[in-house]
Structure formats: C-alpha cells, structure tokens
Amino acid sequence: MADNAWTPDSWRSKPIKQDVVYDDPKELEAVVGRVANLPPLVSSPEIDRLRAQLKDVAEGRAFLLQGGDCAESFDYCNPTAIEDKLKVLLQMSLVLLWGMRLPIVRIARMAGQYAKPRSSPYETVNGETIMSYRGDNVNSIDPACRRPDPQRLLQAYFHSASTVNFVRLLLDSGFADIHQPEAWDLGHVRNPEIRREYQSIVNRLTDSLEFMSVIGATSSQASALNTVDLYTSHEALLLEYEQALTRAVPKPLPGAEPALAGRKRPYEPSTPPRKALAPELCDWYNLSAHFIWIGDRTRQLDGAHVEYFRGVKNPVGVKVGPTMDPAELVRALDILDPDFESGRVTLITRYGAAKIADFLPAHVRAVQETRHRPVWCCDPCHGNTTTAPTGHKTRSFDAIISEIMSSISIHRELGSRLSGVHLELTGEHVTECTGGSQELSHSDLPNNYQTFCDPRLNYEQSLDIAFKIAKVYESEREENN
Numbered sequence: 001m002a003d004n005a006w007t008p009d010s011w012r013s014k015p016i017k018q019d020v021v022y023d024d025p026k027e028l029e030a031v032v033g034r035v036a037n038l039p040p041l042v043s044s045p046e047i048d049r050l051r052a053q054l055k056d057v058a059e060g061r062a063f064l065l066q067g068g069d070c071a072e073s074f075d076y077c078n079p080t081a082i083e084d085k086l087k088v089l090l091q092m093s094l095v096l097l098w099g100m101r102l103p104i105v106r107i108a109r110m111a112g113q114y115a116k117p118r119s120s121p122y123e124t125v126n127g128e129t130i131m132s133y134r135g136d137n138v139n140s141i142d143p144a145c146r147r148p149d150p151q152r153l154l155q156a157y158f159h160s161a162s163t164v165n166f167v168r169l170l171l172d173s174g175f176a177d178i179h180q181p182e183a184w185d186l187g188h189v190r191n192p193e194i195r196r197e198y199q200s201i202v203n204r205l206t207d208s209l210e211f212m213s214v215i216g217a218t219s220s221q222a223s224a225l226n227t228v229d230l231y232t233s234h235e236a237l238l239l240e241y242e243q244a245l246t247r248a249v250p251k252p253l254p255g256a257e258p259a260l261a262g263r264k265r266p267y268e269p270s271t272p273p274r275k276a277l278a279p280e281l282c283d284w285y286n287l288s289a290h291f292i293w294i295g296d297r298t299r300q301l302d303g304a305h306v307e308y309f310r311g312v313k314n315p316v317g318v319k320v321g322p323t324m325d326p327a328e329l330v331r332a333l334d335i336l337d338p339d340f341e342s343g344r345v346t347l348i349t350r351y352g353a354a355k356i357a358d359f360l361p362a363h364v365r366a367v368q369e370t371r372h373r374p375v376w377c378c379d380p381c382h383g384n385t386t387t388a389p390t391g392h393k394t395r396s397f398d399a400i401i402s403e404i405m406s407s408i409s410i411h412r413e414l415g416s417r418l419s420g421v422h423l424e425l426t427g428e429h430v431t432e433c434t435g436g437s438q439e440l441s442h443s444d445l446p447n448n449y450q451t452f453c454d455p456r457l458n459y460e461q462s463l464d465i466a467f468k469i470a471k472v473y474e475s476e477r478e479e480n481n
Contacts, residue, residue: 007311008243010308013307014302016239016305017298021148027150028153031150032243035157035244036244041157042164042287044287047285047313047315050229050290054343054375055343056343057420058343060419061103063100064105064346064377065089065107065420066106066109066233066420068109068426070116071115071116072112072114073452077162086170086175087427088463089427092463093106093228095201098201099472100473101477105231107232108233111160111167112160113233113234114156114234115138115234115235115238116133116134116237117297118132120132126143130143131146131148137155137238153240156241157245160288163232164232171228190437191437195437198437201471232290235294236289236294237295239304242286245286246285247285248277248282248283249284250282251281286312291346292314294317296323296382299332301335318336318346319382320363321351321383322351322352322359326362330366330369343375345372348379348422352383352399356383360406360407361414368414378403378404378407380407381400381424384399389442390443390445393455396434396435401464421465424454424456425458426458427459428458428459429448432456432458433455433458436457437460438458
C-alpha cells in the first residue's frame, strides 16, 4: 500500500488530539461495531447536492448560513427545541435572501453536535478535580457521571436519527412555508429607530410575498417558498464513531450525469455492502451528517483528523484562527482539496473582533495565490467570549456584529468576498449574550441562562444579525445600481 493511500481507518496511524480514553476498549469496540451496522443518517445524493450548492457559494452565486448549539444535549431532542431552532434558521435565511438577492444554503449545527473539545481533560468542581465534561456522547454534565461511557455513542446515533427524522417531517409538512403571521413579531426591539428599520424590511418582504401570491407564483406545492433544503453538520471529533458511519458508495458509471444543485439522483445503497467494493469503484461518504468540520484544536497537518477528512466526499470545514500560519492554511487546503474543487472546503474564520484585522488579510492573500476556491465563512462567536461580572461566560452582540462587518470589509478590500456566517444560536428566548435589539445587560444574564457549554445568541439576537447583514448587502446593491 502506498504511503499516502487512504482508508476509513488510516487515521489510526497518525497522532491524535482530543482523544477519549475508555476504561473498557472491548466495550468500545462492540458499540462501534453496532453503529457500523446501523443505517446511515443521511444519503450520499443529499451530500452531493450540498457539494453543488457550496460550489455556488464559493463562486459568489449563493450565501451560507450555518448555525445551532455549541454542543447539543440529548435533552434537545424534543419537538419544541427542534422546531424553535428550525424556525429561527428559516426566518434568518429569508431576511438574508431578501437583502442579498442570492439563494441561501442552510446548514444546522444539529443532529450530531454532541462532542465538546476541551483544553484540559480535568476540571475542578466544588474543590474536587474530576474529568472534564466532553459532551453528551462521551459523559454526563453531572459531576458524578464523568466516566467516558461507550454506550453514549449509541445513544448519540439514535438521538441524531430522531432529530433528522423530525426535521424531515417538519419540512415535508410545510413548516418552511414563510406565510406565517407570527414570524414577524418585532415587539422585542426596544430601540424605536431600529424597530422602524426592521419593520420596513418586513413590510417590503410581506408586500413582495403578497404580490407573488396574486400572480400565482406561490401556488405550486413544490415552490421554494414552501419547502427548503436544510443540511446537518457537526464537528467530527470522535473518529471511531465517524469511521463507523463512513460508507462505501459506488461511483457513478462512466458518462452518467453528475448530481446538480436542486436535482435529486436515485438513492444508492450506502449501508455496509454485502460484497466489498474494489477501492477504485467506490467513493467514501461520512453518512453521519451532510457537512463535518475540523476544530481549531484538531487541525494538525500530520494528525488523525486531517488524515480522516481528506478521504471523505463530504464538503468539509476547517476552523481558522490567530494561531494558524498562512503557509499552514495553504498546506491544509492542499491536503483536503487536492483536486481544487470549488466549495470542497469551508474556511470558518474565528479571530475575535479585536484581532480580525491582524490575521484575516494574510490568510486571504495566501489563499488567493493558490488555485483553491474555498467558502469563506465568518464565525464571530468563538473569538468574542468573555466572563461577565456575574461570573457567567458570555458574548457581546456588538463584538459579534463588529467581527462580521470587519470580515465583509476586509474581503471587499482584497477583492474577495465573505461567503457565509457560522453562528452559535438557539431559537429559544435565553439570556446568554449581551446586547442586541433587546439591549440585554450583564445583569440580565441570570434571568434565563440555560447553556451548559458556550453562550448562544437567542432568537431575537439571531434575527438581529440577519437584519444587519441584509442591510449591508441591500446598501451594496443600491450603490451598484
């Protein structure tokens, strides 16, 4: 076998970060074997459709909206939580669609975002040193239940399957229909000037929808106004689990028409084949999610995660922060995107509002000197985390929007384009981040602080983000006209 040959388990020959050590390796092996024989959570045609859409994003014909919880809890697998998250993503995408006049590609941090990387394997709780909480698919948030439990991988699979199934049910049942009067309640906006600005956008959206209804443009049940694509994603941290859901899919026959955006090709079997396929006759897909990404702590070029990611057909993301050298970024692209496929890699930049001007320009210039065409996506949340006087971990809405606006400006100045945003958010009315149109302060944080991980934008703050981005691109369109 050639040194650079890839297999679903070739990552095991590489050094690994953020690995989980289990007390009973045989139990882990048995659980992973069980997962490997369960049906896939998503299909390869769906992944190919997302690949085509992300090509459009990378080439400026669409925009990416990716959002969801920092780390999902198994408890979030309930109808209300799923509906709330879906609702805010759909409403945000409609506002962005109106402002940008571009299709919006929607990816949820949902149905698998259960793992949590940590800076230390141990933490101190009530004066006692215990194992760190690593996410619901590893151990429990309960300090008394921190032993890594392989059975939680199986629980993660079934919670993911239930979530995916309910999302499909909602979308097939008309949940994405935008003609919902409750969708545009702006009573939370305290500033009268901002409320008038938002209401102006909503009024113009409503007028456009009413006009389209009159001329019959919304009558089709298959209308894009009634149904949407929504893809799932997570940080692929636990490679034993990811390998178990990595399946061989037969390559298209020579001369067969490739999958195109907006078109579905027939389902092809992707469960473990009864008869092994020759390597040259198959592609390997991670069928745990449509989109997976490498975190800032696991992107070592010679590491296990990069090795695993380079071999799957899924579109993949890479977190890019202040610690990444521009030359390292280019090398990562060379490994993950050897065929220079537009949109194959999404660069999820996370610097912090105070640091973005120091690092993003060099990263953009380095990529511009190559043949790679990644999706440039701004994660304005992770670099703007602080601790409030109340002791709560929080994020400032002003810092978040500042990083987004700086990213837009820097890309413009360099002849590039910001292609998407990646947000930690919830559809619930939590009080975890300060600011926004509700004008939340540090003293408001204890009112409904629910996160067991990082602070999330609430429903109202998430819509604030969409409105502000839409206004920027609306102004750009008016200037160009």
